[in-house]
Amino acid sequence: MSRRVADQPLIFARGLVKRFGDFTAVDGIDLEVAPGEAFGFLGPNGAGKSSTMRMIGCVSAPTSGELRILGMDPVRDGATIRGRLGVCPQLDNLDPDLTVRENLTTYARYFGLSRAEGRRRADELLEFVQLSDRANGKVEPLSGGMKRRLTIARAMVNEPDLVLLDEPTTGLDPQARHLLWERLFRLKQRGTTLVLTTHYMDEAEQLCDRLVVMDGGKIVAEGSPRSLIQSYSTAEVVELRFPDGLDGNAGYAAKLDGVGERVDPLPDRVLVYADDGDSAVAEVHRRGLTPASVLVRRSTLEDVFLHLTGRTLVD
Amino acid sequence: MMTTLVASRVSPGRVSAVISRNVGALRSGPSYWIVLVSGFFEPLLYLLSIGVGVGALVGDLTVGGRTMSYAAFVAPAMLAVSAMSGALAETTFNFFFKLKYMKTFEAVLATPVRPIEVAMGELTWAMVRGSVYTGIFLGVMVALGLTTPGWALAAFPATALVGLAFGAVGMWISTLMRGWQDFDLMSTGQFALFLFSGTFSPVQNYPLGVEILIQLTPLYHAVELVRGLCTGVLGVGLAGHAAYLAVMAVGGLWLAARRMEKRLCV
Ligand SMILES: Nc1ncnc2c1ncn2[C@@H]1O[C@H](COP(=O)(O)OP(=O)(O)O)[C@@H](O)[C@H]1O
Ligand SMILES: [Mg+2]
Numbered sequence: 289m290s291r292r293v294a295d296q297p298l299i300f301a302r303g304l305v306k307r308f309g310d311f312t313a314v315d316g317i318d319l320e321v322a323p324g325e326a327f328g329f330l331g332p333n334g335a336g337k338s339s340t341m342r343m344i345g346c347v348s349a350p351t352s353g354e355l356r357i358l359g360m361d362p363v364r365d366g367a368t369i370r371g372r373l374g375v376c377p378q379l380d381n382l383d384p385d386l387t388v389r390e391n392l393t394t395y396a397r398y399f400g401l402s403r404a405e406g407r408r409r410a411d412e413l414l415e416f417v418q419l420s421d422r423a424n425g426k427v428e429p430l431s432g433g434m435k436r437r438l439t440i441a442r443a444m445v446n447e448p449d450l451v452l453l454d455e456p457t458t459g460l461d462p463q464a465r466h467l468l469w470e471r472l473f474r475l476k477q478r479g480t481t482l483v484l485t486t487h488y489m490d491e492a493e494q495l496c497d498r499l500v501v502m503d504g505g506k507i508v509a510e511g512s513p514r515s516l517i518q519s520y521s522t523a524e525v526v527e528l529r530f531p532d533g534l535d536g537n538a539g540y541a542a543k544l545d546g547v548g549e550r551v552d553p554l555p556d557r558v559l560v561y562a563d564d565g566d567s568a569v570a571e572v573h574r575r576g577l578t579p580a581s582v583l584v585r586r587s588t589l590e591d592v593f594l595h596l597t598g599r600t601l602v603d
Numbered sequence: 604m605m606t607t608l609v610a611s612r613v614s615p616g617r618v619s620a621v622i623s624r625n626v627g628a629l630r631s632g633p634s635y636w637i638v639l640v641s642g643f644f645e646p647l648l649y650l651l652s653i654g655v656g657v658g659a660l661v662g663d664l665t666v667g668g669r670t671m672s673y674a675a676f677v678a679p680a681m682l683a684v685s686a687m688s689g690a691l692a693e694t695t696f697n698f699f700f701k702l703k704y705m706k707t708f709e710a711v712l713a714t715p716v717r718p719i720e721v722a723m724g725e726l727t728w729a730m731v732r733g734s735v736y737t738g739i740f741l742g743v744m745v746a747l748g749l750t751t752p753g754w755a756l757a758a759f760p761a762t763a764l765v766g767l768a769f770g771a772v773g774m775w776i777s778t779l780m781r782g783w784q785d786f787d788l789m790s791t792g793q794f795a796l797f798l799f800s801g802t803f804s805p806v807q808n809y810p811l812g813v814e815i816l817i818q819l820t821p822l823y824h825a826v827e828l829v830r831g832l833c834t835g836v837l838g839v840g841l842a843g844h845a846a847y848l849a850v851m852a853v854g855g856l857w858l859a860a861r862r863m864e865k866r867l868c869v
Contacts, residue, residue: 308869349868367715367717398714
């Protein structure tokens with residue numbers, strides 16, 4: 289009780305559960321997100337990321353467990369909490385009957401802002417997401433990346449304490465993704481607390497200070513991208529492709545036993561985890577193996593996920 | 604207790620924000636105007652074809668001890684129908700489209716706006732649409748000598764009540780709908796009400812059983828209330844009709860908000 293407000297976690301969850309009928313989508317997770325943090329949920333489709341985000345966004349009541357957002361109870365104080373959140377849902381729900389600018393000014397009114405204030409913020413935010421030239425146009429002709437940026441601008445219209453982004457860049461081309469990342473990075477620099485979900489490793493590595501890996505409704509690991517890689521992977525990974533790989537990879541994996549820390553046969557390639565990739569490659573050749581291609585790369589969160597769940601993230 | 608609880612949490616500002624979204628949509632698309640205008644002409648065409656056309660064959664009518672032209676009898680019914688269909692068009696087709704396909708309300712409910720506030724805003728907007736129809740319709744009636752300006756002014760708020768009643772129940776039905784096929788069923792029901800609610804002939808003309816059945820259905824009460832005011836035949840019965848419609852409005856609104864929450868906040 290005597291904790292200062294600034295020290296209070298913006299999100300606090302203990303044993304949080306969400307069930308749909310008999311199906312458990314979120315299976316008892318614990319979370320704490322501090323002000324100013326960029327926090328990520330990383331996991332494949334169906335992991336329970338959106339269900340968690342909707343509970344945090346106070347549009348879906350927890351089935352059981354404890355949840356406090358901004359120190360308040362999401363069921364009792366839902367409207368008050370939502371007034372301080374910015375939400376970018378997984379699927380864009382911009383209003384096609386309104387212009388780009390009206391999408392923001394109308395949204396501002398839902399937060400009780402005056403028309404004048406709404407207009408002022410709309411113009412500022414359109415500038416920020418680089419859509420000023422489209423202000424009076426309709427939403428429909430916008431590209432996927434533009435719509436996503438507009439949704440993010442809409443989420444910022446109430447100057448939220450906490451911004452929830454559910455898969456902000458899924459389905460966007462690389463250029464659009466980079467532009468979006470750059471905007472989100474700016475928000476982060478301004479001290480906005482970001483909570484995002486993603487199934488892209490590079491996105492989590494780029495944007496998140498800290499993340500949890502989710503699978504089957506549970507949190508399977510937690511930490512910074514770097515610490516997760518350190519705990520669950522090696523510094524480098526060697527990817528080997530063999531000409532007769534498709535059915536032979538398991539056999540090759542057996543022959544590679546002892547090279548590096550761990551060997552993982554995948555359908556199309558064999559991964560060798562080693563802190564020194566080059567000496568691992570040398571050992572492969574010493575054993576008389578002749579892969580069709582050899583790639584030494586730095587370890588990523590993808591490897592962490594593979595190690596933790598035995599599956600790849602994006603299938 | 605329930606109502607004070609609801610009232611204390613409803614913010615007029617947020618309700619009006621929901622309304623202003625619809626004003627914005629009206630401004631920025633011509634398609635909406637077409638729907639608006641076409642909805643108005645239907646009851647007017649019935650008035651002219653049946654009220655005036657058939658009226659010439661039927662001659663005068665004596666209802667409740669008062670004699671009036673057939674057109675003067677039919678016109679208030681068409682007025683009530685236009686209030687009903689104006690509001691219903693808004694809270695069924697448009698509302699359902701926003702609910703299910705455009706995900707408009709999902710976006711709204713992520714803000715401090717509550718389901719009951721969405722329902723109130725949408726209903727107010729529907730009532731405004733119905734009232735635009737009835738306002739013009741009353742003007743036509745005055746011009747044709749089918750009512751006096753004074754009684755027209757008295758009937759106008761009654762048509763707003765009719766809009767609220769049908770709009771609210773229509774909204775509730777929309778929250779229960781699975782897809783467009785369910786709307787065919789609703790249109791059929793709406794048409795049956797249109798034909799048999801004392802619109803084209805006094806209900807006393809039907810066998811007693813049918814008459815009682817009709818008296819249970821909503822458009823009958825709307826027609827009777829509006830006709831009483833337009834023709835200046837007042838009585839305590841009017842208060843009963845108004846009460847029936849008020850219950851529809853409040854009940855429909857409450858059920859619609861509850862269903863919307865069940866459907867969207869899972
Ligand atoms: N409203 C719902 N009703 C029933 N099942 C649901 C509902 N929402 C999500 N689920 C199920 O819960 C699981 C987790 O979904 P979700 O939280 O959307 O995962 P993610 O966002 O990680 O892909 C999925 O198997 C999904 O089918
Ligand atoms: Mg999801």
